Amino acid sequence: QVLDGAGLDIDFHLLSPKGETLVFDERKSDGVHTVETEEGDYMFCFDNTFSTISEKVIFFELILDNMGEEGQDQEDWKKYVTGTDLLDMKLEDILESINSVKARLSKSVQIQTLLRAFEARDRNIQESNFDRVNFWSMVNLGVMVVVSAVQVYMLKSLFEDKRKSRT
Secondary structure (H helix, E strand, O other): OEEEOHHHOEEEEEEOOOOOEEEEEEEEOOOOOOOOOOOOOOEEEEEOHHHOOOOOEEOOOOOOOOOOHHHHHHHHHHHHOOOOHHHHHHHHHHHHHHHHHHHHHHHHHHHHHHHHHHHHHHHHHHHHHHHHHHHHHHHHHHHHHHHHHHHHHHHHHHOOOOOOOOO
């Protein structure tokens, strides 16, 4: 997501480890991409060469799901299970609840981070608009002062006595 900069747009490239283009977005302000991965190094690039004059501030988040941790966690829990099937069922229920809470908490953190990025972008736009309004208000005030001075001068010149009196 582009937070600040002229046009609020940027190019985005995502390449697989084999060098294939997986995602190519041209002049977008934001985007969400989900990619099935394979082993290797991926490359992503934010390209602003079309707008070399203006700088851009961007926000991105890389979320890696299903990294093989869940299988290991379950195996760790199973070594503590000794006893009846009732105990196994309770521990599995607890494990399921913990994983559910962990997943929901992770989603909440992701959503809050995304909302902070939206808020930052909107704040930057609002501050830019505020500066523009202040500038044009000062220009308007300056024009009004000049016009009022010209009007006072013109009105005063209408009532001046231009005759030379000899006494």
